[in-house]
Amino acid sequence: MTDSMTNSPIIEAKGLSKSFGDFHALKSVDFSMPMGRIVGVIGANGAGKTTMLNAILGLTSYDGSLNVLGYDPATERDALMKDVCFIADIATLPKWMKVSEVLDYVEAVHPKFDRAKAMDFLSRTNVPIDKKVRALSKGMTVQVHLAVVMAIEAKLLVLDEPTLGLDIIFRKRFYQSLLEEYFDEDRTVIITTHQVEEVEHILTDVMFIKDGNIVLEADMEDLTQQFIEVMVEKGKEEEALALKPISHGASFGKETCVYKNIDRETLAKLGETRRLGLADIFVATMTGDGQ
Amino acid sequence: MNIFKALVMREILDGKSFYIRTPAILASLTVVLLVLSTLILGEIHLDTVNGNEVKNIGEGMALLQQKEPEEVSSAVTLMYWGITMLTWFAFPFVIFFSLLGTLYEERRDRSIMFWKSMPVADWQEVLAKLFVPLIVAPLIFLGVTIATQLVISIFMGIVVLFQGGPALEMFPLGLMFTSWVILLGHYLMGMLWGLPLLAWLLLVSAFANRVPFLWAVLPPFVLVAIEGIFLKSYSVAKWIGIHMGGWREALENRIVQNIDGPRDVFNLVINAGLTESAAITFSSLNMWVGIVIAAGFTYAAIEMRKRAI
Numbered sequence: 001m002t003d004s005m006t007n008s009p010i011i012e013a014k015g016l017s018k019s020f021g022d023f024h025a026l027k028s029v030d031f032s033m034p035m036g037r038i039v040g041v042i043g044a045n046g047a048g049k050t051t052m053l054n055a056i057l058g059l060t061s062y063d064g065s066l067n068v069l070g071y072d073p074a075t076e077r078d079a080l081m082k083d084v085c086f087i088a089d090i091a092t093l094p095k096w097m098k099v100s101e102v103l104d105y106v107e108a109v110h111p112k113f114d115r116a117k118a119m120d121f122l123s124r125t126n127v128p129i130d131k132k133v134r135a136l137s138k139g140m141t142v143q144v145h146l147a148v149v150m151a152i153e154a155k156l157l158v159l160d161e162p163t164l165g166l167d168i169i170f171r172k173r174f175y176q177s178l179l180e181e182y183f184d185e186d187r188t189v190i191i192t193t194h195q196v197e198e199v200e201h202i203l204t205d206v207m208f209i210k211d212g213n214i215v216l217e218a219d220m221e222d223l224t225q226q227f228i229e230v231m232v233e234k235g236k237e238e239e240a241l242a243l244k245p246i247s248h249g250a251s252f253g254k255e256t257c258v259y260k261n262i263d264r265e266t267l268a269k270l271g272e273t274r275r276l277g278l279a280d281i282f283v284a285t286m287t288g289d290g291q
Numbered sequence: 292m293n294i295f296k297a298l299v300m301r302e303i304l305d306g307k308s309f310y311i312r313t314p315a316i317l318a319s320l321t322v323v324l325l326v327l328s329t330l331i332l333g334e335i336h337l338d339t340v341n342g343n344e345v346k347n348i349g350e351g352m353a354l355l356q357q358k359e360p361e362e363v364s365s366a367v368t369l370m371y372w373g374i375t376m377l378t379w380f381a382f383p384f385v386i387f388f389s390l391l392g393t394l395y396e397e398r399r400d401r402s403i404m405f406w407k408s409m410p411v412a413d414w415q416e417v418l419a420k421l422f423v424p425l426i427v428a429p430l431i432f433l434g435v436t437i438a439t440q441l442v443i444s445i446f447m448g449i450v451v452l453f454q455g456g457p458a459l460e461m462f463p464l465g466l467m468f469t470s471w472v473i474l475l476g477h478y479l480m481g482m483l484w485g486l487p488l489l490a491w492l493l494l495v496s497a498f499a500n501r502v503p504f505l506w507a508v509l510p511p512f513v514l515v516a517i518e519g520i521f522l523k524s525y526s527v528a529k530w531i532g533i534h535m536g537g538w539r540e541a542l543e544n545r546i547v548q549n550i551d552g553p554r555d556v557f558n559l560v561i562n563a564g565l566t567e568s569a570a571i572t573f574s575s576l577n578m579w580v581g582i583v584i585a586a587g588f589t590y591a592a593i594e595m596r597k598r599a600i
Contacts, residue, residue: 059407059600077597078412085408092404094397096305108297109409145405 009034010156010188011056015064017212018051025051027212028064033205035155036185040199040220041192042282043209049192052209053160056190057086069155082112085149086158092145095134099127099144106148118151121181139170146174150182157182157189163198171195175202200278208285216285220278227276227284229258230267240270246284258284294411298419299427302393309385310428314435317378322442325374329450348447349454356457359552364463366553367447368470371440378439382432389424390492394592395503398599413596421493421589429478437471466557473565480568484534487581490588497595534581541571 009032018026025048033039043049054060056068058077066073071080093102099122106113122129125147127140136144142162149157163171179202183189191199206223208216216223232240232255241248243266245257258276259267267273276284303310329348345351356363394417397403406416444462452458482489492507499506515528529537542564550556572578 054600057407059404061598077407078410078415081408081410088404088408092401094305094402094405095400101304105297105301106409108300109294109411111410 010069012067013055013064014066016052016055016066017063018048018055018060024212026055026062029212029214031207031214031217033188033190035188037204038179038183038189038191038202039205039207040196040203040278041190041207041209042196042278043192044286047209048212049209050160051212053086053088053158053190053192057084057088057158059088082110083155084158085152085154085156086160087142087145087149087162088158088160093133093141096132098132099129099136102133102144102148103129106152110152112153113148114151114153116151118147121147121150139166142166142170142174146177150177155187157187159189159191159193161193162191163193163195171198175199178202196279196282197277203278206278208282210286223281224275224278226261227258227281228262228264228267228273229256229276229280230270231256231272233271236270243267243270247287260284294415295419298411298415299423302419302423303427303431306389306423306428309389310423310431313381313385314378314432317381318375318435318439321375321377321439322446325443326446329446347454349451349456352451352456352460356460362552362554363457363460364466365557367444367461367463368466369553369557371443371467372470374443375436375439378432378436382429385428385432386424386489387492389428390421390489391496391503391507393420393424394493394496394596394599395499403599414593417493417497417589417593417596421490425482425489429475429482433471433475440467470557476565477568480565480572481536483572484536484538484578484581486534486585487588488531488534490585490592494588494592494595497592497599530577533577538571538575538578539568542567 011031011033013029013031015028015030016026017024017028029052041049041052051060055062055066056073058068058071058073058075058080061074068080069083073080097105103115103118106118107115122144125140125143127136127143127147133141133144146162163174166174175198178189183202191203193199200220203220205219206216207214218226230240230245231251234254237255240255240257243257243259243262246260248255248257250256254271257270258280264273345354352363355366397406444467448458448461451461491511495503495506511527511531515525515531518527519525550559
């Protein structure tokens with residue numbers, strides 16, 4: 001694959017907006033997502049994440065222009081779904097179907113579904129193939145859905161709170177298999193979740209959404225380098241405050257300061273430095289100081 | 292086509308208890324009741340019009356064959372239909388509740404999000420959901436009826452054989468076959484007339500957020516009441532009545548016959564009515580207006596499904 005193809009965006013939105021009556025869920029946002037990325041879309045409840053994803057997936061109407069893999073999602077959802085997969089919510093598999101019947105159906109309607117791959121994935125779980133979805137536990141239901149999605153040769157995978165209500169062991173395994181068995185440079189994955197710590201190590205990009213606006217769009221590597229926390233050594237407090245930290249507090253009897261876009265060598269003279277986690281960056285950004 | 296087939300299979304699977312279990316149970320019940328009543332009652336004592344006493348079915352058949360041989364196959368076919376009618380009592384309910392639930396349930400259990408993650412267009416989904424109750428369900432019911440009638444004919448053949456009657460007369464297969472095909476034709480005609488009402492159920496199923504049953508029934512009822520109270524007329528009620536089967540009234544003017552024996556009944560009910568029905572149906576403006584309304588409702592249902600999450 002050439003660089004130009006890899007870098008050409010698979011999603012491009014210009015002036016994308018959506019209102020429900022007086023409530024503006026998306027306020028004319030512009031963004032693009034390239035191929036071969038894992039993008040975390042992070043925001044508080046009601047920030048507009050799901051509305052944005054629904055627009056991308058052709059599940060809702062919208063104003064503005066939106067192009068996903070060359071399709072207009074609002075009018076070409078069925079064609080788009082040949083190259084896009086999504087898990088919208090864990091409870092969406094039809095409960096009255098047997099697992100094997102779910103596979104039969106997908107095999108019949110989806111040209112890019114590889115049943116052997118799905119069976120291989122399921123064989124490593126203890127999901128009973130001949131049971132109805134209704135009889136499965138929450139975790140098993142997600143495993144079935146994941147097996148279906150993993151077995152589809154899609155270019156874009158959208159996961160909206162995929163691990164909601166699942167135990168921590170399963171969540172770890174979920175993201176691990178996503179990274180190891182599914183993701184490659186010809187695919188893009190979009191994830192929204194509240195459990196930011198669990199996904200931050202696999203993300204390549206992040207997008208922060210607040211009140212229907214995209215407040216930050218950044219490469220994960222760049223972003224974590226921008227924010228540095230310093231445990232200021234005793235006697236250097238004034239020096240530290242002079243560099244204008246975006247927030248400061250105290251822990252273990254020492255002053256801690258968070259800085260944005262100040263080089264690490266300068267900060268190292270003040271005390272011990274460390275990178276900030278995504279959750280802390282999110283909080284710092286949302287509270288306004290970090291912007 | 293492959294996608295449509297998959298959708299049809301899925302709908303049948305989803306409505307298995309409606310489409311398969313219901314007719315199978317009723318048909319089995321019919322056979323069991325028939326067998327039990329024959330075994331328990333054993334002999335019947337009937338005085339025929341001519342004063343001959345008939346002890347059982349075998350003798351009755353022998354007598355009929357002797358007196359009016361040309362009536363036998365019609366009588367037997369009509370009898371089989373009469374016995375298997377029980378299965379069809381459930382049929383209107385099956386159609387009504389399948390159509391009313393089909394686009395409602397998938398929103399309620401959120402499986403719509405899974406269906407929408409597949410490369411299947413909303414119009415394909417909605418048409419499959421209309422096709423299965425209207426075309427596949429009656430075919431399944433007819434299939435069950437055919438199987439039941441064959442089982443009954445074998446049973447009756449054995450009974451009559453043992454009672455010394457004309458056992459072979461219990462297999463009027465040619466006439467039975469005719470009746471199956473022709474009743475399917477009658478069904479299709481009735482379905483075309485009923486299409487606006489059936490498509491209304493589909494539309495309700497697409498937009499109702501709760502109590503689809505009330506949505507299906509109340510608006511037409513309110514319309515009829517308003518018209519009755521304020522205009523003192525009943526054209527809405529009449530229109531609904533005509534599309535539910537009232538159109539057949541026009542048949543009475545066309546078919547004037549003296550009914551004498553099962554053969555005439557057979558010809559009237561099953562046979563001759565079909566061409567007359569077809570003539571009335573396809574030349575009726577009312578019917579075609581109904582088709583246009585049905586197309587509008589179906590289009591609206593497709594648009595609703597596009598927007599549904």
